[in-house]
Amino acid sequence: MKPPAFDYVRAHDVAHAVSLLAAHGADATPLAGGQSLMPALNFRLASPALLVDLNAIGELSACAVDDDGSLLIGATARHRHVETSSTVARGWPLLAHAMGSVAHVAIRNRGTIGGSLCHADPSAEWPALCIACEAHIELRSARGTRDVAAADFMSGLFTTVRASDELLVRVRFPRWPATRRWGFREVARRRGDFAIAGTACTVDVDAAGACTDARVVVFGVADGPVRASASEAALRGRRPDAAAIRAAAVAALTGLEPRSDAHASSAYRLELVRTLTARALGDALGVPA
Amino acid sequence: MTGPVAIVVLVNGARVEASVEPRLTLADFLRTRLRLTGTHLGCEHGICGACTILLDGQAARACLLLAVQCDGHRVTTVEGLSPPTGLSKLQACFRRHHALQCGFCTPGMVVTAHALLAESPHPTRAQIEDAISGNLCRCTGYIPIVDAIADAARDGTR
């Protein structure tokens, strides 16, 4: 399982990387953490002509709070950095917590948010987390810069709207209101394995404890993460008690046609969605399960 | 096709200059070019952990890194975590607890345990179990390995 031959260039800054993608298009494959790309190369499932190594570009890995209070995570920021950052833990606790479910430490030391988003594995956590946080993804090319809402970034199984000459530069996570609650539950066969199903949710409550808004995102079950809008509707305007949460969990199944594979049937995935949504919402809202 | 690329890597504290094909993995670079065969290949897709090394002090899979990526970086292998002769305190704990049988996963376990204790000198048992959950062992059933690392943590030194 040795990689096939390819050309290699180490990009020294964003402009350099962008120009390489412009020049080579689909023949150029960006190398970020390599934790998905390298297995593909070792299995010879991918045969890129040119690897563009992004790991030397300092600005691409930055992770900091912007003036407006939003969190900017650079494309090559490592999962482990997000996991251990006190800034992230304070302001966007869902992200820090969920990182613990991503593979294992040695993978998290290298794997990146940009790589995960562009790889677009339906079982991955980052795409769902970005939607639950209403994040925005910045893509840059020789043609300019564009902003894509997380919900619009994945377009299918292992497919995104990123053009082959575009570089994912960073992801912006809007500042959380103080009243935001969050929950995250996933089921995998073993610790760190890809999720068979998962629910990431953020819920805003008012002073009376009523839910003003919610983002419930189900992942691992379809071609990409799915926003459970029926769940959100079931929660909005209510003071969520156990019955409301159960109803919201059932509502998460609306319109879902989960895939079947070796590890889980479609019916079992539906069952998991119901259980995990209920538990994630229960965690978020402090309703004993 | 790009020809060989010149790299300079610090391996176990020693400066190494080499000329490598872009596709040469770090694992194969260490094993075949530098004859540091302690880093083992068990799967070549990042799951078994037998190839775990430290890159700039952090645990990483050598099978998922290219040698060319390591130009200008610091690599530490199990050989670099061993004293000139004999065993480190951590390694001695492994021996005491029979935390190895065939020895194939052992270097990866030692590197991972070393990285854990460097970051968390007093991990709980659950934290140890979690930390090595990315290293497969087919022989021991893991419990003796967790015992060994817990013992090393109690001892306070590596």
Add this chain to the structure above:
Amino acid sequence: MSGETGDVTRGHVGRALARFEDERFLRGEGCFVADFERPDLCHAVVVRSTVAAGRVRAIDASAALALPGVLRVLTHADLGKLGDVRPIPIRVGALEGLERFLQRPLAHERVRYVGEPLAVVIADDPYVAEDGADLVFAEIEPQDPVVTIAGALEGTRLAHPEIGTNVAAQHVAARGDVDAAFARAEYIRRERFTCHRHSSVPLETRGLVAEWDAGSGTLRVWGATKAPFFARRTLATLLGLEERQVEQIELDVGGSFGARGEFYPEDLLVPFAAMQVGRPVKWIEDRRENLIAMNHSREMTCELEIAARRDGTILALRGALAADLGAYARTTGGIVPAKAASFLPGPYAIGHVAIDVRAVVTNKTPCGTCRGPGRYEANFFRERLIDLMCADLGLDPADVRLRNLVPPERMPYATGRLVPYEPPGAYDSGDYPAVCREALERIGYAGLSPQRGCLVDGRWHGVGIACFVDSSGGGPPEQARVRASGSGRFRLDSGASSSGQGQQTTYAQILADVLGVEPSAIDVHLGSTTGLSRGVGTFHGRGIVMGGSAVRRAGEAFVAGLLEEAARRSGAPRDTLAFAAGGVVRAADGTVVLSIDALVGARDSGDAAAAALLDVEASHAQSGATFEYGTQVAHVAIDPGTWEVEVVRFLTVEDCGHVVNPLVVHGQVIGASVQGLGGTLLEEFRYDEHGQMTSGTFADYLLPTSTDFPHVEGYSADHAPSPLNPLGAKGVGEGATGGVGGAVANAVADALRSFGVKIVDLPITPDRLFALVQAARGREGTAVPYFALGASSEFV
């Protein structure tokens, strides 16, 4: 030869000595075959069929040969230069009929499984060899494969059309009079069980380095293990060489668990390649290949019927089992189905047994032995059926075990002739009920009763028991050779192999006691055919039982030879002399009568008599196998929202007779238990209807990790040492895998007793449990708990 109660033990045997081999492994200085180099090495990659069944029309290697760095591409045509290409023979378990289904090292006109070797590409560099392999194109006309046991038995599609059947072997394993027993039974139940395909999957993949020294006509092969002497014989035969021209050398081995070292196609192809190319050839299997090409195992179906009295006394077992051998009969023949049948009655006094045993071929990876071959499967079938009986009769599973276990007063317990290629056997010794009681005590069986089948803290709890007996040793004698190196050091060569079981230390302990030295004074060499005149290897728990006993005998022969010589030289009666590390002394005052160092000096000056005294080989033969036994108990908790099964606690109490090194024994029990848990709850080789193996990576074939089974315990009992060898030892490497499937399945069934599901198939996964529960709900409506969020059960 009967076992001796020798008085030579001076205390190293029985000590929990930390292992000598550990230092090099911990420092990364082990030498596994992938680490091994020879000058001017080249690299081989095997081209494998991607089609499960078909006719090979052509193999086009021209593009590969045109690639710079590719040296040769070998196909069946090249093998043909050896003359008639003979198949790989059966080493053990030769059931009649299997000889028709042997494998040739390269596919010729037909391929019969995905992964079957088609060609070998040899290049200067392993990366280039793989590039070359990608450029070898095989034109195969695909045919419809047979991929299930049911399909094989039905027989419309044939894995070997020219033979005309998929039933490779069939026999009946029987004792007593089952018909009469069933006729008088007060209770009868029949069930169908299945065990899934999974296997050893060691962390090190296979590999070999081979070198042909044309000058001396010697073929050296590095990377041998398990049965190196058989490998030498087989390789010599297949290549038309004399045995003395072939050396099989064992390096460090990354685990075996039954699948490594069983002469594979590559064991011929790689040495052959070395002879053809004239350079040493290295072949290291990658994981993708390993999952498809290293022996699979365990796939078996069993219809089993139990006859009993209403009080739970088991009278008889009757049924039929069918084992999937894959595309070919391997070196391990029909061991798996044969032993499954013979171990179906297990440690119980069941006088009447009749099992129809079939071995079938399919278009899938060939199967061999895997830790506890046939035992794991049989124990699952039988232990489940016993618990189903208990549920029907309202009896406690623990009581029924204790009622039926062979009691100590019935030892040795004759088991009849249940294996066609073995003489009638007998369980040698043991107190089965005592060990069972100890296991129940340790798990706190009585105290767990209130939780069983109940929802506690949001999860359904269950406890399950399995009792097992397993065999070890017997078979051909094992050999050991003791030589004095001088300066107080000794060299031990053993015909046994190591794949991590610690023989470098345990054999030193055994010999140290005989010689009266420290274990560190002994250099242990294992497995290679180069160190001694003959040998066998390590499998079937032979490591200590046969290999260790041979070490003891060789040590005793060494000592006896020197005592005799000292008596002859000094004229003193032998019983006035004693052996001490430096040589032979007068027992009364310790005066040295014969010094080993002096003999070494004489040897080095050419004294042949001295040399002979310092170089002694001996063997241990055993008329039959020893039988280790034990009881395993599992406590599980099942989350009704996700159907995940947590193994809250798993324990084994096992009697393996006298223990040489408790650290090593405990390690084997824990390791075997976790391997069994992985097999029961995580691991599976899945095939689609086209014969494609879809569990092709470690993301699909799930090995247990440190967080999966953190609460596993093992305890040793020593009620009844084996009378069959001088160590009083029984094997321990495999037993604790054997009962895991049964114990866990029983625990799961116990937990879900109110759900109307029947647990009769492995593996047990959340997805499968959910499907069973859904099906039961569909049958029974909402009479069973539907959805529970937490401490209270919610009905939706």
